[in-house]
Amino acid sequence: MKRLLGVALGILTAIGGFVDIGDLVTNAVVGSRFGMSLIWVVGVGVVGICLFADMSGRVAAVSGRATFEVIRERLGPRAGLANLGASFFINLMTVTAEVGGIALALQLVTSIHYLLWIPLAAFAVWLVIWRVRFKIMENVAGLLGLCLVVFGVALFLLQPDWGQLAGQALSPAVPQTENAAVYWFYAVGLFGAAMTPYEVFFFSSGAVEEGWKRKDLIQSRINVLAGFPLGGLLSVAIAGCAAVVLMPAGVEVTSLSQIVLPVADAGGKLALAFALVGILAATFGAALETTLSSGYTLAQFFGWSWGKFRSPGRAARFHLSMIVCLLVALGVLATGADPILITEYSVVFSAVALPLTYLPILIVANDPQYMGSDVNSRGINVAANVYLLIILAASLGAIPLMIVTGAGA
């Protein structure tokens, strides 16, 4: 019974924790501009993140080593450092976007300008990382994030033309008001939002934090294979709400305040309250994960003592690096940089940097000497190699598409 509850909790946490500011913004932008015609990318991204998380979780459980320890070992210090630089930069952008997202959500609740909430949001993130136990932190944020299910409920309440939505989703085409380059730019962005590298840094480091062993692999696989696809459905619902309400009104999403309007339209103030709690939990949870991921990547690469299971005094550099990251994010946001714009860039750069972390994990997960009997099966290996090609294509296409389209303008 206890094990069953653990599995259920793990799945629910994975669902609630799947959506972050990148998913919220990118799905709403895509829904408002392309309807459901890009929703296939969410499916591609969800399968990709399931594969990636499964491999990195397995490597961590079998070897007791998290992603960046493996990357340094496999690539050596020089190539590993280049990898660290790129991954850390993307992660820092995501920390900034998530902290900005918390502040924007608080503005929607209180009317107080988001810039005033930013220091408080960053302080709260630090305080939770400093004081709250890993498991509690992960579960509370994930479970509250489930409030985002209200986007799915809202989609039903809006009583859309399901045939039309399904038609857009199943026969994807570039809308007449858009061009092909912009379509593919947002496809890459949506893919980057679903496969953000920090999710894997956090997942594999969390496996070490929680002391996973081989016997825990089944539960971890269930969490990933059930939780992430169901979390992906939340992304679809967000895009669907935007497609049904905002697209016909000629509204293109550029702010968080627009994303919640369809929910209010469908379900009134109660639904809006759920959406705001969900957004707050999703951004706060992701801010915790990205901040921790910043500390994890640096500490694992440089061989510092790390982990929330250690007291801050025993992992001082790990904790100090997270404080510095939060201060940098605070500094960037204090300049008035738009958190939504930062989010849009962060998901595209996530796609750019993805092969750097995916490839070493794929190599290790394929190494029988390292993994023993838990090496990639033939089926997983074929799928993982197909995804390597997709990830490479997205990575190589991202920057040219960004330049050609003026970042999707």
Add this chain to the structure above:
Amino acid sequence: MAATAVNQGSSAVGTSVLALDLLARERAGTPAVGTSLEDMAGELEDARKGLLDSVPATAAERGLHREVISALVRAEAALGLARQALAAKDSRGDTADTPGFRAAQTALAASAKELKGLRQRLGTGR
């Protein structure tokens, strides 16, 4: 450039119409609607400033620029009315059934229609 500004303006006015409608139907509270209107005021200002910064090449383009800028200025004024109506509702507890609120809805609807017309003429610029 004019098409991009019209797009941006049309989207901002469309959002404001929706937000004000939700407030009138008591489906959203003033913090969410107020934030939305504030964000859209910023969008309109960005669209107008962006257009003012660009230099039209021909006389026809200059005429179009003037037309779009005037439409954006009218949209900003309509949004100003909406924000005033919201502030009155917030501070005095007015309902949505006040002359100020109705005037804001009418002005935003007119602005939305004007920008939609311009959008149909210019395309999306993409």
